[in-house]
Amino acid sequence: MSFTCKPCFYKTMSKFNFDRHILTEKHKKLVDEYINNNVEFKICVECGKNFRHSSSYYRHVKTCINNNNCNNKEYSNELLELMHENEKLKLEIKYQSQLAQKDVEKFKMGMELQEAFLQKQKSNISSHQEHSHPQINNNNYQDVINIQGDNNTLLTKKDTMNFYFGQTLDLDTFIQNFETKYPLTQEETRTLAENYQNSGIKSYGPGLLCYLKKNYKRQIKDITGQEPDDDVVMPFLSSDGTLRTHLEKATEGWKIVKDITKIDRIIIVSNDYIYNYHTTHLPIGSKERKIVSNSMLRNSTYDNAKDIAKRKCITNKY
Known part of the structure; x- marks a missing residue:
């Protein structure tokens, strides 16, 4: 569309x-x-x-x-x-x-996310008081929520991601598995190479992201033993339209970063797989990697993740 x-x-x-x-x-x-x-x-x-x-x-x-x-x-x-x-x-x-x-529509989505956040936090507040937050009360409990007027929501982006997708597989583990145990298939690398030859570097990012999502779902299934949802949230997301920063899932939680070194690594490994299968290295240098990483981030966004969280809230409500 x-x-x-x-x-x-x-x-x-x-x-x-x-x-x-x-x-x-x-x-x-x-x-x-x-x-x-x-x-x-x-x-x-x-x-x-x-x-x-x-x-x-x-x-x-x-x-x-x-x-x-x-x-x-x-x-x-x-x-x-x-x-x-x-x-x-x-x-x-x-x-x-x-x-x-x-x-x-944006305001309603923000309020629904805030309500779900508060309800779940209140249901667990007793256990938090006993273990990790013994001094918490109603006043400083409200301080957990940071007002972000520009985003029409009362939750920070990191809060939202940690709350709904805190158990997401971290990016370092995903990359390590991608390099060692979960390679791209021969058919996937052939398609990537053909798309590059026919349509240029701009076609590489969307195709690679599609195969990375499939790879990511395979990893989750093998690690958890459960079939992941169709709507999977990748461990890297654009945080805004400028692409100056993006969100990455680390072992300690989601964080906003500027460096795209880890995404670059994924692109390099994918090109290595193309060479291993077809003895052809695509001419993807630093400039081309920047184009590919921006393309993947434009198609893997915080707003998409927030929509998935909203649908989960509605599903759980009923």
Whole structure:
């Protein structure tokens, strides 16, 4: 599925990127220009019909049945201006309602996550008092929650990930297993190599991420003995659209990092597997690895993980 912003000529496959785009000042400015340029300027003041093209408008004026009913040119001009403003207002209301609906959806998701967090914490508060938090009370209990207004949620991103996905396999263990016991298959490496040859480096990231998720699910199944959910959360996620930082799962919990060395390592190992199977090394240097890592992070996001957490809350509720 693709998301398109017609006023900005912007198209993306990511709903996360599209939601961020429509909140930018550049988008709002271009929408205003789009509204002004797309209003039906040619309006027959006698009958109220709209015409996009001047030729159609003037042809209609000659034959309009109400043409002789209004001779007051000043009144006609005022009516024309009012109808023009009405068209602009309708487009503006439609645009603002779309923005408001997205804000409501984000706020509701944040409140549902907060409620689930509080309910689970309260149910376990006694055991926490006895073992790890003997001094906790209602006042400092609330301090656990950090207000993040920009994200429309009362939980930090690390809090949310540690709460819902604290048992996720850490990235170091995943990489070690990927290198030693859970290689890419011959068919997977062939597909990666063919995609690279046919479509270039930008096709490598989405394909590799798909196979990494399958690899990750195999590791989880073998370690836990249980079949993992279809919606798997990888041990690395983009924390925002800028990609300046990202979330990684460490042994002690989730953390926000800037360094992409570990993701680079995954890309290098995948290229080694291609060579082992097909004696072909793809020309993936540091610049290309940056493109691949950014591509994988754009498709493995914190917002996706939050959606999965929300669905789990709804499922557990019933």
